[in-house]
Every structure is written in structure tokens, then in C-alpha cells.
Amino acid sequence: AQSVTQLDSQVPVFEEAPVELRCNYSSSVSVYLFWYVQYPNQGLQLLLKYLSGSTLVKGINGFEAEFNKSQTSFHLRKPSVHISDTAEYFCAVTLRGNYGGATNKLIFGTGTLLAVQP
Amino acid sequence: DVKVTQSSRYLVKRTGEKVFLECVQDMDHENMFWYRQDPGLGLRLIYFSYDVKMKEKGDIPEGYSVSREKKERFSLILESASTNQTSMYLCASRVTGRGETQYFGPGTRLLVL
Numbered sequence: 001a002q003s004v005t006q007l008d009s010q011v012p013v014f015e016e017a018p019v020e021l022r023c024n025y026s027s028s029v030s031v032y033l034f035w036y037v038q039y040p041n042q043g044l045q046l047l048l049k050y051l052s053g054s055t056l057v058k059g060i061n062g063f064e065a066e067f068n069k070s071q072t073s074f075h076l077r078k079p080s081v082h083i084s085d086t087a088e089y090f091c092a093v094t095l096r097g098n099y100g101g102a103t104n105k106l107i108f109g110t111g112t113l114l115a116v117q118p
Numbered sequence: 119d120v121k122v123t124q125s126s127r128y129l130v131k132r133t134g135e136k137v138f139l140e141c142v143q144d145m146d147h148e149n150m151f152w153y154r155q156d157p158g159l160g161l162r163l164i165y166f167s168y169d170v171k172m173k174e175k176g177d178i179p180e181g182y183s184v185s186r187e188k189k190e191r192f193s194l195i196l197e198s199a200s201t202n203q204t205s206m207y208l209c210a211s212r213v214t215g216r217g218e219t220q221y222f223g224p225g226t227r228l229l230v231l
Contacts, residue, residue: 009158032217034219036222041224041225042224042225043122043208043210043222043223043224043225044161044208044210044220044222045222046219046220046221049217049219051217090160090161094217096217105151105163105166105176106161106163106220108160108161108162109160110158110159110160111160
């Protein structure tokens with residue numbers, strides 16, 4: 001079965017500093033990978049996703065992530081964060097391929113709270 | 119613009135009450151989902167519907183049921199609310215296809231007393 005690990009529950013960082021939020025996944029078959037962001041008191045919004053092709057994926061708000069198959073990782077990065085990036089970030093995985101039923105779902109990590117300080 | 123709405127942002131109910139959470143999407147999506155979100159646990163799938171009147175259990179279906187009579191509406195029902203169902207409930211929808219983006223509603227924060 002697939003699983004997603006976000007080891008950092010909180011990442012404090014100063015404004016304009018770079019940040020990396022870590023995500024590792026476990027799966028015996030190929031997967032699609034997603035990063036979602038949740039701003040306070042809101043639902044989740046897609047930041048970016050990896051389906052195939054280039055392993056470096058660019059998303060909204062200046063975020064990017066790199067798929068590393070050998071390390072089963074999909075870390076999220078931003079070179080310079082803003083106060084407005086303060087939010088919870090979720091990594092998620094789903095199976096790639098034609099599987100039916102309950103495998104047709106996203107598995108989420110436990111989330112990383114990015115706290116940007118002035 | 120994509121829109122998923124949930125009937126309430128905040129709800130307070132008493133133990134044993136029957137609770138209905140409604141979700142509506144205006145994107146003609148086939149697939150709809152109900153998750154609950156708890157601190158330190160991330161999002162966990164309660165139920166999934168891949169089309170009208172079609173549903174499948176997720177990871178934590180106990181104590182919940184769902185209804186999908188129309189394509190745009192997916193309801194989550196707590197037959198007899200309990201305090202351990204106090205949580206944030208998130209609805210999502212997408213077109214069919216695992217690589218497709220799920221679009222989320224704003225969430226309903228439910229408190230069961």
C-alpha cells in the first residue's frame with residue numbers, strides 16, 4: 001500500500017529566506033504526486049503536481065518540486081518566502097495506472113505548517 | 119471558475135443527533151470525495167463517489183453514510199453523532215482520472231457535544 005511521510009510538522013523560516021518542505025512516499029508501483037496548500041480557515045488548493053515528463057515541476061506562487069524516483073521523494077521548494085506563504089502544506093500520492101475501486105484515491109501526508117516570520 | 123461549496127462553515131450538534139453535511143460542485147465532475155481532517159493525521163478519506171448513486175468506502179467509513187442522487191451534490195450523513203466525530207470535514211470533486219486535480223470546498227468544522 002502507498003504511504004506519504006512528511007517528517008517536519010512545522011517549519012519556521014524568516015521572510016525572504018529559502019525553504020524546502022520534505023515529502024517521501026512509499027509505493028510498489030508508479031505514482032502521481034501532488035502538493036496542496038491550505039491557508040487558515042480555507043480548503044485545500046493545488047500548488048503543483050507531477051504526472052510524467054520533466055522531474056522538476058513548477059507551480060503557483062513561485063513554488064517548485066522535484067520528483068526523485070530513486071529516493072522516492074517529492075520535496076517542495078521556494079527560493080524566497082513571503083509572510084503570505086504561511087499555511088499548511090500537504091503532499092499526496094495516488095497510483096498511476098488503471099486500477100479500480102478504492103485505489104482511486106489520494107493518500108495524504110500529515111502536513112507541514114510553514115510559519116514565515118518577519 | 120471552479121467552485122465547490124459546503125452548506126455550513128461551522129456546526130454544533132449534540133451526541134446522538136443525525137447530521138447532514140452537504141457539498142455542491144458546479145463543474146460537472148463525476149468524482150466526489152468526503153475527507154475528515156484532524157491535527158497530526160492529515161486528511162483521511164471517508165467515502166468516495168465515482169458517479170451518481172455510486173459510492174465506495176474510504177479508509178474510515180464507520181459511523182458515516184453518503185448519498186449522491188444528483189451529479190452535483192454529495193451528502194455526508196452522521197447517523198448518530200458522537201464526540202469522536204468532532205472534526206473538520208472537507209469535500210472535493212474532480213473529473214475521472216487519477217492524475218486529475220481535486221478541487222476542495224472550504225470545509226465544515228463540526229463540534230459534537
